[in-house]
Amino acid sequence: MMSVPVHRFRGALLGALMGDCIGAMFEGLDVVTSYVKRVLDGLDKDGKQRVLSYTEDTAMTRSMVQSFLEKKDFNAEDLADRFTKEYFSEPDRGYGAGVINVFEKLCSGEFSNVFTPAKEQFNGKGSYGNGAAMRAVAIPLAFSNVVDVIEFAKTSAKLTHASSLGYNGAILQALAVHYALQGEQSRDSFISHLLDHMTEVEGDEKSRTDAVELELGEFPYCKKLKKIKEFLDKGCVPQEDVVEHLGNGIAALESVPTAIYSFLRCMDPVEDLPSEFNSLQRTLAYCFLLGGDTDTIATMAGAIAGAYHGESQVPHKWKLKSEGYKDAEKWAEELHQLYLSRLSS
Ligand code: F2R
Ligand code: MG
Ligand code: MG
Numbered sequence: 001m002m003s004v005p006v007h008r009f010r011g012a013l014l015g016a017l018m019g020d021c022i023g024a025m026f027e028g029l030d031v032v033t034s035y036v037k038r039v040l041d042g043l044d045k046d047g048k049q050r051v052l053s054y055t056e057d058t059a060m061t062r063s064m065v066q067s068f069l070e071k072k073d074f075n076a077e078d079l080a081d082r083f084t085k086e087y088f089s090e091p092d093r094g095y096g097a098g099v100i101n102v103f104e105k106l107c108s109g110e111f112s113n114v115f116t117p118a119k120e121q122f123n124g125k126g127s128y129g130n131g132a133a134m135r136a137v138a139i140p141l142a143f144s145n146v147v148d149v150i151e152f153a154k155t156s157a158k159l160t161h162a163s164s165l166g167y168n169g170a171i172l173q174a175l176a177v178h179y180a181l182q183g184e185q186s187r188d189s190f191i192s193h194l195l196d197h198m199t200e201v202e203g204d205e206k207s208r209t210d211a212v213e214l215e216l217g218e219f220p221y222c223k224k225l226k227k228i229k230e231f232l233d234k235g236c237v238p239q240e241d242v243v244e245h246l247g248n249g250i251a252a253l254e255s256v257p258t259a260i261y262s263f264l265r266c267m268d269p270v271e272d273l274p275s276e277f278n279s280l281q282r283t284l285a286y287c288f289l290l291g292g293d294t295d296t297i298a299t300m301a302g303a304i305a306g307a308y309h310g311e312s313q314v315p316h317k318w319k320l321k322s323e324g325y326k327d328a329e330k331w332a333e334e335l336h337q338l339y340l341s342r343l344s345s
Helices: 006-023 033-044 056-071 076-089 099-108 116-124 138-142 146-157 164-181 187-201 205-213 220-234 239-245 256-265 279-290 294-309 316-320 325-344
Strands: none
Touching: 006 033, 006 056, 006 138, 006 164, 006 279, 006 294, 006 316, 006 325, 033 279, 033 316, 056 076, 056 138, 056 294, 056 325, 076 099, 076 146, 099 116, 138 146, 138 164, 138 325, 146 164, 146 187, 164 187, 164 205, 164 220, 164 256, 164 294, 187 220, 187 256, 220 239, 220 256, 239 256, 239 279, 256 279, 256 294, 279 294
16 A cells, blocks of 8 residues: 555645635525635635634534544544534534434433434435535545445444435545545546445445435446546536536535546636636635535535645635634644554554
8 A cells, every 4th residue: 555645634634624614605505606706816815804614514524533533443432422522512513404313312322322313314214415425534534445444434424324325425435535645547547446446335235225215226326426437528518517417415426426526627727717726726616616515515525636636735825714724734644644554554
C-alpha cells in the first residue's frame, strides 16, 4: 500500500468543511449562477464577514474523527454515544427529520444494541437518506485498507441508516475518498475501481431486495456509476440532465453519485464558472449550482476533490470563513499519523 502525503488529508477535511459551511447557504434554493458568484465573491473580499456555521454533516463527521483518534480503532458503541451527545448538545444544526428519533431512542437507555433504533426507522425499512454518506470521509482517513474502509463504512452507517440504499451510499462515498487519496489516475480507472467494488456490495441479498422493493431495479448505484461515465464521455452535459439522471436530493442514491460526478467533471474547466477557479473551487461551486441538497452534495464532493487535489487548492479566504477549520487542520495531521501507523504495522 502506497503512503499518502498529509496535504491530501488536510485537503479532504477542509474540502468537506467548506462544502458544508458554504453549501448550507444554498440548501433547498433554486440557485442561479449570478447568486452563487455574488456569494463566492463576497467570501473573497477582505473584511469582517460573519463566519459560516457548519451543519450536522460536519457535526457528525467531527464525532467520527474524534472517536477514531481517541479509540485508535473502530468502536460502534463509542460512535453511537458521540452522535447522541453531539445531537443533544446542539440539536439545531439541521438534522434530518427522521434521524432525530434514533438519537432519542439511543439516549433513552432502553436499547442494549446500538443498531436497533436505526432498524426501526420508517416502519422497519430503515433510512435511505444521505446522512451516513455525508460523514463517511472520516473512514478512509483513519483506515488505510480498502476491506476495512468498506466494512467500517457499512457498520458506522447502520447506526442511523439501516436501508441498504443508505449504507451502500456511505460505502461508495468512503471508497471515492479512499481512491482519491491515492492521487493521479484517469477518470476511467477511478470509476472502474468504484464499479468493481459496488458490483460486489450491491450483489448481496438485502441490497437486491431493498432496491427492488423501492422500484429502483437491482444494482442502482452501479447503474448511476455507468451514467457518470456516459456523461463524462459526452463532455458538456446540461445541469438539468445531471439533476434529472443523477439527482440533487436528500436520498443517498440521489446525491452520492452526483458528488462523484461533480468532482470528476470539474477536473476540466466549466463554462459557467470563473476561469481563475482551481478544480476544488470549481467542484464546490458546481455543486452549489445544482441546487437541492447543496450542503451535503458539496461536503461529499469537497471531501473527494480535497483528497485528490490536496491542500494547495484550498482557497484561503473560503477556509477562514468556515467554522472549525482549525480543528479540521489539526485532526488531519493526527489522522495522518494514525493512517501511517497502520501502514507500518
Ligand atoms: N435536514 C436537512 N435539510 C432540511 C433543512 C434543514 C434546515 N436547514 C433546518 O435547519 O431546519 N439536511 C440534513 O438532512 C440530510 C441527512 O438526512 P439523514 O441523516 O439521512 O436523515 P433521515 O431523516 O434519516 O433521512 C432524511 C429524509 O429522507 C426521507 N427518507 C429516508 N428514508 C426513508 C424511507 N425509508 N422511507 C421514506 N422516506 C425516507 C425522509 O424524508 C427523511 O426525513 C442532509 O441533507 C443534511 O444536510
Ligand atoms: Mg446539513
Ligand atoms: Mg443537506
